[in-house]
Amino acid sequence: MAPLMFFIIIIIFLHVPTNTANTDPSDVSALNAMYQNLNSPGQLTKWSSAGGDPCAENWKGVTCSGSRVTEINLSSLGLSGGIGFQLSSLTSVTSFDVSNNYLGNQIPYSLPPNLQRLNLANCGYSGNLPYSISQMTSLKFLNVAGNQISGQLPDMFGKLSALTTLDLSSNSMTGDLPESFSLLSSATDMYLQNNQFTGTIDVLANLPLKNLNVANNKFSGWVPSQLRNINLQKDGNSWNSGPAPPPPPGTPAAGRGGQNRQPGSNNPSADGSSDGGKKSGVGGGAIAGIVISILVVGAIIAFFLLKKRSKKKSADIERTDDHTFAPVAPHPVKEMKPVQASSMVDTKTFEIANLKPPSFDHHKSFDDEEFSAIPVVPKKVHVAPPDATSYSVADLQIATNSFSADNLIGEGSTGRVFRAEFEDGKVVAVKKIVSSGGVSDDFIDMVSGVSRLHHPNITELIGYCSEHGQQLLVYEFFNNGSLYDLLHLSDEYNNSKSLIWNTRVKIALGTARALEYLHEVCSPSVIHKNIKSTNILLDLELNPHLSDCGLASLVSDADQTGGYSGPEVSMSGQYTIKSDVYSFGVTMLELLTGRKPFDSSRTRAEQSLVRWAAPQLHDMDALAKMVDPALKGLYPVKSLSRFADVIALCVQPEPEFRPAMSEVVEALVRLVQRANMSKRTVGVEQGRSGNQEFMP
Numbered sequence: 001m002a003p004l005m006f007f008i009i010i011i012i013f014l015h016v017p018t019n020t021a022n023t024d025p026s027d028v029s030a031l032n033a034m035y036q037n038l039n040s041p042g043q044l045t046k047w048s049s050a051g052g053d054p055c056a057e058n059w060k061g062v063t064c065s066g067s068r069v070t071e072i073n074l075s076s077l078g079l080s081g082g083i084g085f086q087l088s089s090l091t092s093v094t095s096f097d098v099s100n101n102y103l104g105n106q107i108p109y110s111l112p113p114n115l116q117r118l119n120l121a122n123c124g125y126s127g128n129l130p131y132s133i134s135q136m137t138s139l140k141f142l143n144v145a146g147n148q149i150s151g152q153l154p155d156m157f158g159k160l161s162a163l164t165t166l167d168l169s170s171n172s173m174t175g176d177l178p179e180s181f182s183l184l185s186s187a188t189d190m191y192l193q194n195n196q197f198t199g200t201i202d203v204l205a206n207l208p209l210k211n212l213n214v215a216n217n218k219f220s221g222w223v224p225s226q227l228r229n230i231n232l233q234k235d236g237n238s239w240n241s242g243p244a245p246p247p248p249p250g251t252p253a254a255g256r257g258g259q260n261r262q263p264g265s266n267n268p269s270a271d272g273s274s275d276g277g278k279k280s281g282v283g284g285g286a287i288a289g290i291v292i293s294i295l296v297v298g299a300i301i302a303f304f305l306l307k308k309r310s311k312k313k314s315a316d317i318e319r320t321d322d323h324t325f326a327p328v329a330p331h332p333v334k335e336m337k338p339v340q341a342s343s344m345v346d347t348k349t350f351e352i353a354n355l356k357p358p359s360f361d362h363h364k365s366f367d368d369e370e371f372s373a374i375p376v377v378p379k380k381v382h383v384a385p386p387d388a389t390s391y392s393v394a395d396l397q398i399a400t401n402s403f404s405a406d407n408l409i410g411e412g413s414t415g416r417v418f419r420a421e422f423e424d425g426k427v428v429a430v431k432k433i434v435s436s437g438g439v440s441d442d443f444i445d446m447v448s449g450v451s452r453l454h455h456p457n458i459t460e461l462i463g464y465c466s467e468h469g470q471q472l473l474v475y476e477f478f479n480n481g482s483l484y485d486l487l488h489l490s491d492e493y494n495n496s497k498s499l500i501w502n503t504r505v506k507i508a509l510g511t512a513r514a515l516e517y518l519h520e521v522c523s524p525s526v527i528h529k530n531i532k533s534t535n536i537l538l539d540l541e542l543n544p545h546l547s548d549c550g551l552a553s554l555v556s557d558a559d560q561t562g563g564y565s566g567p568e569v570s571m572s573g574q575y576t577i578k579s580d581v582y583s584f585g586v587t588m589l590e591l592l593t594g595r596k597p598f599d600s601s602r603t604r605a606e607q608s609l610v611r612w613a614a615p616q617l618h619d620m621d622a623l624a625k626m627v628d629p630a631l632k633g634l635y636p637v638k639s640l641s642r643f644a645d646v647i648a649l650c651v652q653p654e655p656e657f658r659p660a661m662s663e664v665v666e667a668l669v670r671l672v673q674r675a676n677m678s679k680r681t682v683g684v685e686q687g688r689s690g691n692q693e694f695m696p
């Protein structure tokens with residue numbers, strides 16, 4: 001009897017705390033931000049814009065398990081506004097449904113990362129799908145139907161092998177179906193109707209589809225035989241009606257391999273000739289025709305091979321070969337195009353390659369190569385206006401108190417940065433571009449490019465202002481200032497204490513990931529041109545956010561001083577992505593030593609950080625003397641020496657020997673993983689624990 005009572009009491013005790021448990025604070029703050037961005041609507045009963053306890057208080061549409069939020073369903077509540085920039089901290093949410101509300105603008109980059117169901121249907125979204133969706137490996141159900149999503153669909157489906165239902169219907173998507181569709185190995189239901197997709201549907205041939213709707217697009221070619229016996233809606237396209245058999249079954253990849261043959265088969269003239277061949281029968285003329293065709297095809301192949309080889313040579317410096325991308329960004333991701341093309345918007349046309357400063361010619365060749373593989377994509381595209389809010393000068397003037405000196409938080413070569421606070425309490429950073437008499441069209445083009453960069457380690461552009469000759473950019477605001485401030489401006493016993501070794505590695509890794517994204521995920525790749533500690537902003541958890549991305553055109557060669565630029569830049573003004581890698585190496589050196597890249601207050605031999613430090617990076621004793629004294633000797637020796645090894649690779653004088661950023665990321669991830677492992681086995685506690693935060 002007594003043991004039973006005891007047991008019951010224990011059960012009660014175990015139960016009570018889980019029921020009244022406070023909701024996880026990061027979940028609460030994400031929901032607070034969401035509520036605020038939706039303008040605190042009354043429909044969301046019990047919700048609050050500051051604090052509260054969603055799980056215990058039964059917030060409308062929120063489901064919890066224990067102290068974590070697991071489901072959010074705000075479908076059809078007549079909401080309007082944004083859903084916030086903090087949703088990625090909702091790591092236990094598996095189902096997120098905000099369909100049938102007016103949430104305008106573009107789908108936020110920051111979404112709960114472990115979703116199984118995502119429903120953003122009928123939300124008024126424009127722009128393109130955010131890259132973050134490509135990382136949701138648990139996703140089973142994705143619905144973005146009934147928005148105004150436009151442009152070519154990014155090749156972002158390579159990791160979504162769990163996805164069973166994909167609904168992209170009734171949007172304005174253009175271009176061919178992405179190659180990575182063929183990797184949707186669980187897809188049973190796919191709704192692509194009412195878009196403007198072009199090309200064939202061959203990439204769908206080997207998927208386990210039961211229901212497929214491709215109606216009302218601009219598809220051509222033949223329906224693959226594998227798809228003939230499923231529930232298929234295909235009206236409203238330009239299917240090839242010719243009697244010729246479809247391309248050999250089971251070769252969805254032929255679109256790439258036989259690039260020249262396939263589009264040709266949709267081409268009326270090609271059709272005509274094949275029909276003609278059939279009518280006249282196989283005579284001497286036909287045989288001569290075949291011989292000529294073989295010769296022509298051979299010549300074309302030879303031409304492409306030669307062209308490719310010469311490209312490789314000129315692009316050598318950047319190593320655009322697949323293997324450089326392989327470790328971190330698998331092939332499909334590489335082709336992600338944050339710079340979205342839209343045929344819907346009738347603004348000025350120009351070549352995609354021109355989004356970057358035109359001086360970098362080798363990049364142009366890189367683009368050419370990419371495009372030569374997809375002959376259907378036109379060279380000229382319409383570029384949509386920025387996916388960012390347009391502010392008036394008056395708005396920003398009020399928010400910054402007329403750009404008062406009190407609100408000045410930074411000043412760099414590209415402009416001054418002010419803290420701005422809007423009436424609703426939202427705080428942002430406003431960058432006032434030092435206008436070089438630039439044309440405002442160029443500014444809008446630049447803003448368009450920047451507004452499509454989305455990465456957790458890149459400062460997010462919120463809006464812009466182009467009025468009365470002013471050029472302003474509105475960014476998210478970070479409380480902790482820049483890495484430069486933290487390393488060089490804090491008093492020794494105050495802030496720099498928080499920069500323990502693990503945090504320094506975390507900052508290096510996050511920044512490396514941002515650069516990897518710019519160089520290797522974005523296409524055409526984006527050169528930063530201004531990597532330095534003042535451009536690495538830190539949030540409250542000291543996560544790095546790289547600023548000034550996409551502003552390379554504002555950085556003149558003369559600005560690249562201060563000890564960050566590689567020898568090739570100072571000598572010949574040749575700036576490549578490998579020059580970014582060098583500057584990144586200098587920044588890592590700054591993290592390791594706590595010294596400025598150029599410090600005139602030091603002795604001549606020690607003024608240039610790289611020149612002083614680089615020759616000693618492989619010498620353990622010298623390294624121990626170089627390391628930032630603020631660390632007070634608290635660092636794992638192995639980790640320090642591996643960090644130094646990465647620096648040594650990045651600051652090599654010859655650009656072609658410097659690693660690609662994906663290799664740097666890989667090396668830093670390995671460093672972190674090994675540190676975790678040795679920590680587990682040896683049990684050495686180094687600084688604060690919290691290594692998991694840098695796990696990929």
Ligand SMILES: *[C@@H]1O[C@H](CO)[C@@H](O)[C@H](O)[C@H]1NC(C)=O
Nearest residue numbers: 073074075076095096097117
């Ligand atoms: C969300 O709620 C709506 C009705 O309010 C329902 O139709 C829908 O299925 C729900 N979504 C999820 C994912 O449960």
